[in-house]
Structure formats: structure tokens, C-alpha cells
Amino acid sequence: MARDLLGKVLVHDTREGLASGLIVEVEAYVGESDPACHAAPGPTKRNAPLYGPPGFSYVYLNYGVHYLVNVVTEPEGSPAGVLIRALEPLEGIALMRRRRMRPIPDHALCQGPGNLTRALGISLKNNKFDLRGDTLYIADRGRGIESVSWSPRIGIAVGTDRGWRCFASGHVSVSREPLSPLRKI
DNA sequence: AGCAAGATTAGC
DNA sequence: CTAATCTTGCTA
DSSP: OHHHHTHHHHHEEEEEEEEEEEEEEEEEEEEOOOOSSSSTOOSSSSTTHHSSOBBBEEEEEEETTTEEEEESSTTTTTTTEEEEEEEEEOOOHHHHHHHHHHHHOOOOTTSSHHHHHHHHHHOOTTTBTTTHHHHHHOOOSSSOOEEEEOOOOOOSSSTSSSOEEEEEOOTSSSEEEEEEEEOOO
16 A cells, blocks of 8 residues: 555665665555556556556656656556655765755755656666665665655646545655645544 | 647746 | 656557
8 A cells, every 4th residue: 555655765776876765755546447547548558567566666757857656556467556756865865966956955855756766866767676676675664654644646637536645744855735635644 | 640648847 | 837858649
């Protein structure tokens, strides 16, 4: 589930160095019946990773400008992914700032799905990566998120009825506050 | 072969 | 509020 990814750590280890951040905001895109999911039109070349085994990455170029990274969550043949929308920077902050090429406070370096891939140096080359590997991977460092909020997903025109965005309540690195949180746990 | 749209962001 | 920027997927 999307909730389980909150509090985990996304790490990208490259020649330039290692950068990582605590996952504080995600959105679920589930199945061909979800109109906002890239699997909605059925299998295509682009969404192939969604139909693959869980635990792999699905990276794509959005608006011709930003790379967005998902974690494939369902068994092979069942297309679903969780979009990572924001991280609290942990390691490699100097490297992140260099990649962002812009004066930004620490907490905002990985704020937003396009910004975090830029800060971590994630691109199309990282598509279909095994997230239990040693280049782009998710680590459990025993850190949890104490308070979680849910809201509709952001930036989409369809499927807004589903409250499948979840984030660390009130965290400074969350991309933005929800218009209407559905519940808090 | 041509075209419209898109899970965003920064700048005016 | 809008431009930027380009790949995918659909239509002809």
C-alpha cells in the first residue's frame, strides 16, 4: 500500500555521490479501472513496467520537462504504482543543491515529484530498476511517520474522486497542503 | 505522418 | 496565469 512507503528512505547512489530522502508524500494509481492511472488505456509501451513485478521503478517524462518516479506495487499482470511526490532530504544535500542549480532551503530540495527526481539525479535511465538493488533503492531505516493525512490526488483531471494521496501531516517538505483531507490517522 | 495531451514547475 | 518541452499514443 501507499501508506507503507511513507517513512521509508529513497536512495540514489551514483558516481557523483549518494543522495537520499525520507518519503513524506505519495499517491496511488491503481489498475486499468483508475482513469488517472497510466494503465487506464490497457498495456502500452510506456506503461509496461506497471504490468511487471512489484518492487521495480516506473519512471516517465512528464510535460517534456520533468521525470516522475513510481514504485510498482502489485503482482505481475496487475498494473499499479505509487508516485513519490516529496522527500525530506537526508544525505547528499550539497549534491542535491548542485543538481537543482538554484538557492533553495534544505526542506524544499525534494518538494514535488519533478523536483525530487532532479535532486536525486533520477531520469529515464532509472526506469524498471529493481528497488531492492544497490543503485536506486528503497531502504527501511526504522523511521516511521507518526501522523498521516489523506486527500484526493493532485494535478489530474480525472479520478479526483479517489482519496489516494497520503502524506506526513504538516510536514514542511510536503508539496502542498490538501484542499480537502478525507481523514487523518 | 501529424497532432493533442500530459501524475509539473518557475517566472512574469 | 502561462510558457517550456518532448514522448507517447491515437488517428488518418
